[in-house]
Amino acid sequence: MRNTERLAVLGAGHVGPVIARLAIAAGYPVAIATSGDPDDIALITELVIPGARPRWASDAIADADIVVLAIPLHRFAELDPGLLAGKIVVDAMNYWPASDGVLTAFEDGGTRGSSEIVARRLAGSAVVKALNHIGYHELEDRARPAGAPDRRAAGLAGDDQAAVAAVAELTGRLGYDPVRLGGLRAGRVLQPGGPVFGQVLTLPEFERAVHEDARSLS
Ligand SMILES: NC(=O)c1ccc[n+]([C@@H]2O[C@H](COP(=O)([O-])OP(=O)(O)OC[C@H]3O[C@@H](n4cnc5c(N)ncnc54)[C@H](OP(=O)(O)O)[C@@H]3O)[C@@H](O)[C@H]2O)c1
Numbered sequence: 214m215r216n217t218e219r220l221a222v223l224g225a226g227h228v229g230p231v232i233a234r235l236a237i238a239a240g241y242p243v244a245i246a247t248s249g250d251p252d253d254i255a256l257i258t259e260l261v262i263p264g265a266r267p268r269w270a271s272d273a274i275a276d277a278d279i280v281v282l283a284i285p286l287h288r289f290a291e292l293d294p295g296l297l298a299g300k301i302v303v304d305a306m307n308y309w310p311a312s313d314g315v316l317t318a319f320e321d322g323g324t325r326g327s328s329e330i331v332a333r334r335l336a337g338s339a340v341v342k343a344l345n346h347i348g349y350h351e352l353e354d355r356a357r358p359a360g361a362p363d364r365r366a367a368g369l370a371g372d373d374q375a376a377v378a379a380v381a382e383l384t385g386r387l388g389y390d391p392v393r394l395g396g397l398r399a400g401r402v403l404q405p406g407g408p409v410f411g412q413v414l415t416l417p418e419f420e421r422a423v424h425e426d427a428r429s430l431s
Pocket residue numbers: 223224225226227228229246247248249270282283284285286288289291292305306307308309344345346347348349350
């Protein structure tokens with residue numbers, strides 16, 4: 214693994230461009246893609262994500278070390294798992310039936326985290342749940358360099374330790390204290406209904422919220 218991994222951000226809607234901008238500011242080479250022709254997002258990319266390279270999704274993925282899924286979960290089935298094999302995949306998606314509709318595969322009563330279900334389909338990838346629990350406006354506005362007194366925390370969870378380390382570094386460089394929660398199942402605390410979803414907390418606040426949630430479940 215090189216010191217600065219190349220990022221492919223899939224999704225140029227609300228959160229994808231924010232992640233791309235923060236990553237460019239942190240020094241990552243970034244490609245951005247939608248499901249369509251990169252020419253369609255060339256101008257907007259130049260204007261709102263200067264430095265990012267619009268590409269076909271397959272090309273962006275092929276050249277990336279880390280692929281960020283910033284697409285709606287109901288579009289996830291469109292992705293070819295074969296393209297993502299061997300990649301670190303950041304699952305920034307949330308299951309939101311109000312906008313995704315009911316997705317049967319993700320309706321299991323909360324026993325499994327949505328990223329576990331994503332990972333089962335992406336069996337050849339190292340999936341890490343991250344960057345999903347902070348709204349896109351705040352994700353950008355609240356990002357701070359390491360050591361800043363008002364720096365906030367962002368959680369991540371994954372089963373592959375090398376991938377978790379790479380995504381923890383990414384999270385830190387994007388502007389948040391990374392909190393490693395454990396395996397993908399532990400990532401349930403980051404998803405809708407979990408104690409830190411939609412929250413922008415300091416590290417102690419984050420740890421307290423997760424701890425209190427674990428106690429309430431035990
Ligand atoms: N909005 C937030 O504040 C926020 C924060 C954290 C996480 N999230 C999560 O991030 C995901 C995306 O949210 P969003 O609000 O950014 O969605 P959005 O504004 O609807 O944007 C979705 C983007 O994904 C692209 N896309 C769809 N299918 C694709 C595919 N197969 N390959 C490549 N690109 C594809 C869309 O472009 P085309 O349709 O042109 O392909 C569009 O650019 C959701 O799961 C959400 O829960 C959102």
